Amino acid sequence: MLTRALKAGVHPDECKFTAGSQIQQFECPERLYVPLQQHLGRKAKPVVKKGEIVKKGQRIGEADGFISANIHAPAGGKVKTIEKVMLPNGVFDDAIVIEVNLESGEVAEPTWPMKPLSELTPDDIRIIAREAGIVGLGGATFPTAVKLTPPDNVKIDTLIINGAECEPYLTADHRLMLERTEGIIEGAELVRRAVGAEKVFIGIEDNKKDAIQKFDELLKNKSGWEVVSLRSIYPQGAEKNLIKVVTGREVPVGGLPFNVNVAIQNVGTVYSIFRAATEGIPLVERVVTVSGDAVSNPGNFVIPFGTPAKLVLERCGALFDEIEKVIFGGPMMGMAIKGYDVPVIKSTSGILCFKRAVREKPKACLNCGKCVEVCTLNIAPTRVVKFIRAGKLEEAKNAGLLNCMECGCCAYICPSRIPLVQWLRYGKFMLRKMEAQK
């Protein structure tokens, strides 16, 4: 076992209240609203019609292009209609509404080769990831099949399995690592085979000692595999940061992990590959942490995609009168939703309800330099933001605006409560606009 730590970053209160609660299966609701845009890239094309009977796991949306993902029915039933529903980002987009028939236990035949795990070739594994609609479950939802297809001239030597889960409150990956340890290891083996890596690291933060121990026991005698214990700090789970912490290699600005011969996958993602390969079930549900001070029964649940937030919150005893803010994802990088009808999708790692939202007016910058200290990507946020405020976008770009991954450390630490991340986002938008006009 190795121990490593990220330099810089912040350490908010962990608030991992649900770390001890076992994963429970969430009862499938009577009606599911399955959005066609649950991933990064092009929206899937619907392949079912109104009135059609679908089986569980049947493909209902087809990937439209290379960077896109298939969408499957999370439960058997009848397609009621295709209508617009609000997504976590507030945009209304097409979703397939399924009237669930709970009695039908029929599961659709997988559209990928079902073989013993040891016989699966790298191509088979890529087909599984593509066909089963698997995307990165860490939050970015980038189609996994693309990540498993390194360019021909690149030799991947290291695979990192990301179990950092550095966002406060979230415990979905933690529970998954404890309860589905073998599945994760088998899934990681498949990914290792697909990308051709020799070395596998499993990075877990040390606030999950039980998970580290469990993996360490299972992997002690497996050569080439190593568990990395990481000192808890945010944003260690961000791809580029974890690569740097574990391997010491730095991904160039605008580059991908491929550029430093590394592949990286979240624990949830590798587990869903394992599940698709063994049980033939595509990505139709995920573990979601429901927590926050406005929920009386927090916990970790396996929730089918398309389940409206309202049902989840009702089941967990949310105090609807007192809720001020509901966040999809973690508190640092998640999105506040604008209505309770928003369905759970592939990117939903948590649903957090809070009684109080931060509401402090920003004050003037003190030039204290705290934001510079915490930035893991070597940006001086205060300087870049000053350029943006002055409309000097070229200078902001030269000062590293485009490095920013919007992790939120600078805004979290700022004693003047300046919304630095929003300024940086705004700066990126204005820069793109300016460059497009040229």
Add this chain to the structure above:
Amino acid sequence: MESILLSILTMGAIGLFFSAVISVAYQKLKVEVDPRVEKITDILPGANCGACGFPGCANYAEAIVQGAPINKCSVGGMAVAELIGEIMGIAPEDVVRKVARVLCQGDNEKAVWAGEYMGIPSCAAANLAGGAGKLCNYGCLGFGDCEKACPFGAIKVNARGLAEVDENICTGCGLCVQACPRNVISLEPIDKRVLVLCVSKDPGKISKSSCKVACIGCGLCVKKSPEGIALENNLAKIIDVEKINDESIEKCPTGAIRKLE
């Protein structure tokens, strides 16, 4: 006394020498400029707004001399076009005066706000942060990016949080159209007096729940004037103002289609 005299004489001699050099250089290295360019530049309003499609007034003046149409300046309008026409010796065709129109009526009372926004007071920034809690993803956010962009003070965010154009001041330069992150503002001929004041492409059920004055795509107006209005993307679209029946405007259940005074 002597030193003062000496320095005056030296400086004067140096001055004379260099002025001679410059005057010779001026004659030798002279660049021929069409005198009309300067004249036209003087006539143009000097707003450098770019509405003509050229980076600034001087560039447009150069382009005119090289044969660009003379009626592109919407700020100066017909008066400027006539003056340029005199210089160029051609008759100006009619300049259609265009003004900016804010195609949204969803102010703080009529549109539904699902949340409170404490971030940067700019439409572009708010739009990136889930639309500042405004449920409608298409309508005016009211932080005044257009107001800041307008060089003439013609567009202002009113007390109800909605951008408003003073058509008497608006020159139709289009800078507000570019500044608006939601494309709510559109340049329309000033004599087009019937407008659909909504840009929401959401289906009626959704737009109705997010705003009281949204176009819900019901098609009542199309029924009354099938040749004047068409339905496109859940939104009424004016094809021909002449063929719009007044009943179309009266019958609109939400008042999204309006006749301006």
